[in-house]
Amino acid sequence: MTDANPDILPAGLFDLLPPRAEHAARLTNSAMAVLSSHGYDRVAPPLIEYERSLALRMQGTGRQHLFRMVDPASMRTLAIRSxxxxxxxxxxxxxxxxxxxxxxxxYAGQVLRIAADQLNPERERLQIGAELIGHDNVAAAQEVLRIAIEALASAGVTGISVDLTLPDLVDTLADTTFPIDRQTIDTVRRELDMKDAGALAALGADAYLPLLYATGPFDAAIAALAAIDAGGALASRIEALRAIAADLPGDVAVTLDPTERHGFEYQSWFGFSLYADNCAGALGRGGTYAIPDGQGGHEVATGFSLYPDALLDLGEGDNRQPPANILFLPLGYDRAVAARLRAIGWRTVAAISEGDDAQALGCTHRLDGSEIVLL
Structure with missing residues (x-):
């Protein structure tokens, strides 16, 4: 079958054109500057690795998202990172x-998924993140969450909110105060995600019903969680959540959904999602987790990933306007003068022919000798 237009991109893939491509670069640079200022050193792993390495370290989550191919050099299966x-x-x-x-x-870079989902139609996305490796305590969680919020704020994001969760909550309760058959745990998790009280009761998991009501604004939700008689099994987690929430900036809204699992398949005791005004879906997620060492052991860590592509559409109408201070340089311009102007912040566009139109090229000013003339 011949494509009607061979230049059409595959579904879920898009070109970034001016000014959105420039906006994406600014978002990346501002976020990475925040991470660097807090002592996070940048690494840049390759886009493609051996599939076996990526799949093993995913711990069973996300393998279905990997694009796979055969390496003609080694004849081993490769995968593009997701x-x-x-x-x-x-x-x-x-x-x-x-x-x-x-x-x-x-780190910062592009990731590719083999298929889109309903909430994220893009298959290629920008991922920016930080990992604090060696600790998963409250102090680590506080640092990572504060920095994630600061990175978003540095990109001009307002109305930031945080939703906290306890990814291993059901497992913890199933092993202690509210025992259920191991084969039933996944079903209980699913019904909690669906907020289906009737289904939980039908499973004989009535003890988990109060978790459905420990959601919403943090203060009320954490009080409802603390009221659940779990024989002390939740005490340390509740204390930790209160300490983390108390450490956040005062203008950040905090909510709690202790049984939320979507996007937290490999997190351990703590997880969070980041949202902002006028942005559909989560801008990022993070939490505590364990890194397999490839030898049967693991190392604890705390981190986050931001997916800021949604921010490119905020104020897009304004971003389509020509940037200020673009200076047209006519043929024969003084290069020393132009260099000095660029050094103080001007952006220049040099004429290539007599027919070049300064205004059509988006320029706001013209260099006339050593003088700047408004167009």
Whole structure:
């Protein structure tokens, strides 16, 4: 079958044109500057790795998202990354295994998924993140969450909100106060995600019903969670959540959904999602987790990933306007003068022919000798 237009891109893939491509670069640079200022050193893993390495480190989550191909050099199966976090884990536990802990690493790059989902139609996305490797305590969670919020704020994001969760909550209760058959745990998790009280009762999991009502604004939700008689099984987690929430900036709205699991398949005791006004879906997620070391052991870590592509559409109408201070340089312009102007912030566009139209090229000013003339 011949395509009607061979230049059409595959579903879920898009070109970034001006000014959105420039906006994406600014978002990346501002976020990475925040991470660097907090001592997170940048790493840049390759786009493609051996499929076996990526799949093993995904711990059974997300393998279905991997594009696979055969390497003609080694005849082994390769995969395009769908998540940079697992690559950073590989770097930390191999090439940087002897580095002092906590090890702070950051990254930014594109990831590719084999199929889109309903909430995220894009198959290629920008992922920016940081990993604090060697600790998963409250202090680590506080640092990582604060930095994630600061990185978004640096990109001009307002109305930031945080939703906290306890990814291993059902497992913890099933092993202690509210025992259920191990084969029933996944079903209980699913019904909690669906907020289906009737289905929980039908499963004989009535003890888990109060968790459905421990959601919403943090203060009320954490009080409802603390009121559940779990024989002390939740005490340390509740204390930790209160400490984390108390450490957040006052203008950040905090909610709690203790049984939320979507996007937290490999997190351990703590997870969070980040949202912002006028942005559909989560801008990022993070939490505590364990990094497999490839030898049957693991190392604890705390981190986050941001997916800021949605921010490119905020104020897009304004972004389509020509940037200020673009200076047209006519033929024969003084290069020394132009260099000095660029050094103080001007953006220049040089004429290539007599027919070049300064205004059509988006310029706001014209250089006339050493003088700047408004167009």
């Amino acid at each position: 998540d940079i976090t697992v690559q950073v884990g590989r770097v930390a536990t191999t090439l940087m295994a002897s580095a002092a802990r906590p090890l702070r690493l950051s």
